[in-house]
Amino acid sequence: MRLGFLLVSLAIITLDVYSAQTIKAGCTMKKHGSGEEIGRVLFMKEGTNKYTVVARLRSDEETVKTGEHGFHVHTNGVDETMDSWDCGTTGGHFNPEVVNHGCADCDVRHVGDFANIKSGEDNQVKFKAIFTVESGDVLEKRRPEGRQWYSQSNGAKIVRYTVKEAPFEMTGLHGIIGKGVVLHDNPDDLGLSENNGASYSGNAGSRKACCTLENLELGE
Numbered sequence: 686m687r688l689g690f691l692l693v694s695l696a697i698i699t700l701d702v703y704s705a706q707t708i709k710a711g712c713t714m715k716k717h718g719s720g721e722e723i724g725r726v727l728f729m730k731e732g733t734n735k736y737t738v739v740a741r742l743r744s745d746e747e748t749v750k751t752g753e754h755g756f757h758v759h760t761n762g763v764d765e766t767m768d769s770w771d772c773g774t775t776g777g778h779f780n781p782e783v784v785n786h787g788c789a790d791c792d793v794r795h796v797g798d799f800a801n802i803k804s805g806e807d808n809q810v811k812f813k814a815i816f817t818v819e820s821g822d823v824l825e826k827r828r829p830e831g832r833q834w835y836s837q838s839n840g841a842k843i844v845r846y847t848v849k850e851a852p853f854e855m856t857g858l859h860g861i862i863g864k865g866v867v868l869h870d871n872p873d874d875l876g877l878s879e880n881n882g883a884s885y886s887g888n889a890g891s892r893k894a895c896c897t898l899e900n901l902e903l904g905e
């Protein structure tokens with residue numbers, strides 16, 4: 686009886702410590718085709734209600750042209766058995782709930798949907814997006830501002846969202862570890878344009894760079 690109580694207490698303490706942890710997944714983005722490295726992306730979960738996405742990319746005008754780019758987590762990791770670094774092997778947007786395409790804080794969205802990332806004239810991408818999950822009524826939606834993750838050469842832009850549900854998880858049904866991150870050539874319409882593509886892909890055009898999210902805690 687007493688031992689049972691002790692074990693349960695230990696289990697609760699262990700869970701508590703675990704829930705306060707920061708879990709990180711990330712990878713080095715590589716150009717579609719050549720596989721040349723262009724920077725890093727990082728997805729973090731801190732405790733139970735804070736989620737962060739960070740990207741630091743730099744490339745040429747062909748790969749990261751000045752302007753907005755669709756940025757998603759796709760269903761599969763990159764198939765490394767191909768002859769070239771093939772972002773086409775990552776499948777469609779990661780969409781475990783089988784719903785329509787959307788945006789980072791849209792009520793309806795793929796788990797893999799985020800905002801457009803915007804590169805400056807130096808073809809550099811630098812941003813941090815912080816999601817705070819709050820149960821109950823979310824006070825304010827800041828969707829227009831959150832539709833682009835800006836980047837300027839003079840420093841990273843931080844975009845903050847308050848959302849009702851976690852934007853992603855590391856493992857499980859919504860788990861992003863092992864999935865591909867894809868940077869597109871064109872802006873994502875975030876589900877807003879009136880054609881078929883808006884409901885599943887956002888019409889973001891060709892895939893310019895990608896990588897497979899790894900659990901950084903395990904050092905894989």
Ligand SMILES: [Cu+2]
Binds near residue numbers: 778
């Ligand atoms: Cu995509």
Ligand SMILES: [Zn+2]
Binds near residue numbers: 886
């Ligand atoms: Zn999508």
